[in-house]
Amino acid sequence: MKFRMKTLAAAAALAFAGTAHAQISGNVVKIGVLNDMSSLYADLGGQGSVLAAKMAIEDFKAKDKGLTVEVISADHQNKPDVATQIANKWIDAEGVDVIVDVPNSGVALAVNEVVRNKQKVFINSGAASSDLTGAKCSPYTVHWTYDTWMLANGTGKAIVKTGGDTWFFITADYAFGHALERDTSAVVTKNGGKVLGDVKVPLNTQDFSSFLLQAQSSKAKIIGLANAGGDTINSIKQAAEFGIVKGGQNLAGLLVFLSDVHGIGLEKAQGLILTSTFYWDMNDQTRAFAKRFMAQNGGKAPTMVQAGVYAGVLHYLKAVAAVKSDDGKKVVDEMKKLPTDDPLFGKGSVRQDGRVIHNAYLFEVKKPSESKYPYDYYKLRATIPAAEAFRPLNEGGCSFVK
Amino acid sequence: MNTQALFGQLLIGLINGSFYALLSLGLAVIFGLLNVINFAHGAQYMMGAFMAYLLLEKLGLGYWWALLVVPLIVGISGVLIERLMLSRLYKLDHLYGLLFTFGLALIIEGIFQQQFGSAGVPYPTPEILQGGQKLDFMYLPNYRAWVIAASAVICFATWFVIERTKLGAYLRAATENPTLVQAFGINVPLMITLTYGAGVALAGLAGVFAAAMNQVAPQMGSSLIIVVFAVVVIGGMGSIMGSILTGFGLGMVEGLTKYFYPEASNTVIFVIMAIVLLIRPQGLFGQR
Numbered sequence: 001m002k003f004r005m006k007t008l009a010a011a012a013a014l015a016f017a018g019t020a021h022a023q024i025s026g027n028v029v030k031i032g033v034l035n036d037m038s039s040l041y042a043d044l045g046g047q048g049s050v051l052a053a054k055m056a057i058e059d060f061k062a063k064d065k066g067l068t069v070e071v072i073s074a075d076h077q078n079k080p081d082v083a084t085q086i087a088n089k090w091i092d093a094e095g096v097d098v099i100v101d102v103p104n105s106g107v108a109l110a111v112n113e114v115v116r117n118k119q120k121v122f123i124n125s126g127a128a129s130s131d132l133t134g135a136k137c138s139p140y141t142v143h144w145t146y147d148t149w150m151l152a153n154g155t156g157k158a159i160v161k162t163g164g165d166t167w168f169f170i171t172a173d174y175a176f177g178h179a180l181e182r183d184t185s186a187v188v189t190k191n192g193g194k195v196l197g198d199v200k201v202p203l204n205t206q207d208f209s210s211f212l213l214q215a216q217s218s219k220a221k222i223i224g225l226a227n228a229g230g231d232t233i234n235s236i237k238q239a240a241e242f243g244i245v246k247g248g249q250n251l252a253g254l255l256v257f258l259s260d261v262h263g264i265g266l267e268k269a270q271g272l273i274l275t276s277t278f279y280w281d282m283n284d285q286t287r288a289f290a291k292r293f294m295a296q297n298g299g300k301a302p303t304m305v306q307a308g309v310y311a312g313v314l315h316y317l318k319a320v321a322a323v324k325s326d327d328g329k330k331v332v333d334e335m336k337k338l339p340t341d342d343p344l345f346g347k348g349s350v351r352q353d354g355r356v357i358h359n360a361y362l363f364e365v366k367k368p369s370e371s372k373y374p375y376d377y378y379k380l381r382a383t384i385p386a387a388e389a390f391r392p393l394n395e396g397g398c399s400f401v402k
Numbered sequence: 403m404n405t406q407a408l409f410g411q412l413l414i415g416l417i418n419g420s421f422y423a424l425l426s427l428g429l430a431v432i433f434g435l436l437n438v439i440n441f442a443h444g445a446q447y448m449m450g451a452f453m454a455y456l457l458l459e460k461l462g463l464g465y466w467w468a469l470l471v472v473p474l475i476v477g478i479s480g481v482l483i484e485r486l487m488l489s490r491l492y493k494l495d496h497l498y499g500l501l502f503t504f505g506l507a508l509i510i511e512g513i514f515q516q517q518f519g520s521a522g523v524p525y526p527t528p529e530i531l532q533g534g535q536k537l538d539f540m541y542l543p544n545y546r547a548w549v550i551a552a553s554a555v556i557c558f559a560t561w562f563v564i565e566r567t568k569l570g571a572y573l574r575a576a577t578e579n580p581t582l583v584q585a586f587g588i589n590v591p592l593m594i595t596l597t598y599g600a601g602v603a604l605a606g607l608a609g610v611f612a613a614a615m616n617q618v619a620p621q622m623g624s625s626l627i628i629v630v631f632a633v634v635v636i637g638g639m640g641s642i643m644g645s646i647l648t649g650f651g652l653g654m655v656e657g658l659t660k661y662f663y664p665e666a667s668n669t670v671i672f673v674i675m676a677i678v679l680l681i682r683p684q685g686l687f688g689q690r
Contacts, residue, residue: 042520202668209414210660233617241543265524
């Protein structure tokens with residue numbers, strides 16, 4: 001009897017909730033954070049991204065608005081097949097409405113297709129490939145934070161304009177590195193610079209000295225690092241050892257995260273120029289966010305990928321609340337209609353192809369003597385306005401952009 | 403092609419070769435005596451680098467202390483592993499030792515990943531080894547010159563102990579016929595334990611050398627260990643001099659590949675391994 005009462009009560013509760021939000025499947029908005037939790041990208045996303053998603057839900061005050069929001073997470077191990085499997089299971093069996101983060105371009109492109117087929121929502125923050133809003137664009141995908149075009153354009157253009165007109169590339173020998181080199185070379189040449197040479201280095205190389213030696217003897221003013229993660233860290237560290245910066249050449253990191261700079265240390269990273277769309281120490285709002293974030297993240301400051309997860313989830317929830325539904329197409333359409341506005345990236349918009357448009361910034365890594373407190377690493381060199389930071393809509397080749 | 407660049411690449415190859423030699427030496431010694439393929443060698447190398455970092459951060463002990471203390475710590479951890487776990491597997495097929503050490507490597511890496519994150523931690527180059535020499539054909543950082551010299555000395559010393567001393571003679575004898583050596587009143591299990599400890603200590607030492615050059619990160623060992631295995635296979639499993647010479651030699655071959663055709667630089671060693679296995683399955687210096 002007791003059991004039956006409970007069931008009745010539950011049914012009544014469900015029915016009640018049902019009328020309140022007729023369109024929310026299972027009455028729960030379920031967010032799945034899918035990223036690298038255990039390997040080379042765990043620091044730039046990882047558990048920090050899960051925390052960022054939770055903070056977004058907190059700040060959105062979902063409960064007060066009558067929305068129940070849950071977060072689950074998984075490690076995709078940088079394997080597209082593992083990621084596809086998880087994404088399928090999440091959507092089919094566990095009622096996940098939106099998948100967020102997903103670093104590593106290869107994995108992201110795979111998840112992009114799963115979400116397209118299942119007509120849910122994909123908010124990417126961690127992956128670099130500009131194909132996500134170009135050739136492979138999907139009406140269910142929103143790409144936050146950064147992409148290869150923006151990195152190439154931001155860093156490449158700014159450096160050529162300030163006199164760095166001869167380049168040599170050290171490139172990771174896979175799709176991401178090739179794309180980054182290709183895009184940056186185009187920007188360098190277009191702005192009157194010259195590319196003197198390049199070397200394609202296998203992924204996960206420990207020793208870069210041979211390649212640095214080749215870069216050194218090319219006499220190029222700028223050595224462009226078209227790689228990521230551990231490869232970038234080791235190339236920067238060893239460039240310092242070989243006296244490259246002291247010898248008058250400069251390094252340009254095309255994809256450098258705050259967590260990388262932290263790992264290298266300022267002594268060896270100083271003077272490095274990089275592009276980022278978020279830095280925790282920009283204004284009072286970002287500092288307030290970072291303070292809360294660091295308190296719950298073992299003292300580690302948020303990276304731009306984690307910031308993108310926060311902003312993406314916040315904007316998603318706004319759209320869900322506005323259309324009172326978690327239907328993939330409706331929500332993404334609403335996300336594109338609604339201007340973005342959050343404490344981390346400021347005001348911006350989601351473009352028709354899914355690209356989120358916001359400012360980007362050119363930073364220089366501080367000298368050890370200039371750094372006054374933990375994670376005081378960057379100084380601002382230039383702001384790239386939102387309108388110039390990303391690839392023009394008509395150049396991406398997205399099929400549904402008219 | 404200009405000869406200057408060629409010299410530069412050869413010298414760089416020699417530096418990498420000295421790491422291959424140090425690591426493959428430890429592997430060869432362990433395999434020779436224990437018949438265990440120590441897959442945890444990369445993780446133990448990584449431990450060495452992190453220990454150096456921790457000594458500096460927590461106790462303020464610099465590089466030179468680390469060179470002394472780290473091999474001891476890592477070696478003792480090796481002794482414990484051998485006594486408590488590995489020794490139970492000797493009666494079984496070799497495969498169990500390999501699987502065990504492989505699992506161990508994953509666990510050790512996981513722990514460091516959890517503790518320090520994937521980007522790793524910085525470790526400074528010791529002050530008196532900073533800077534470098536401007537040679538005719540390249541800029542040689544002082545630290546790298548030191549690494550070549552130091553590892554050549556250590557490799558020679560290890561070779562000397564094993565091939566030219568009484569202790570080494572016991573070791574080699576125990577490799578051939580442990581029961582007989584035991585019958586002569588020599589404590590073979592103890593010798594085995596210490597050998598594993600020493601082999602692992604060499605990996606720890608290589609880790610300290612690497613700390614100031616590469617990023618101290620949890621994956622630093624796993625990317626190196628496969629190459630080092632190939633070096634041991636090419637040199638001949640269990641051959642001490644073989645693994646030293648092959649280590650240095652392959653480092654140079656790799657250096658040249660990095661110049662002529664960089665895309666192949668991480669495969670060239672395996673190509674050589676395949677060829678050696680086809681033509682001389684026991685390895686270049688191995689005996690049948």
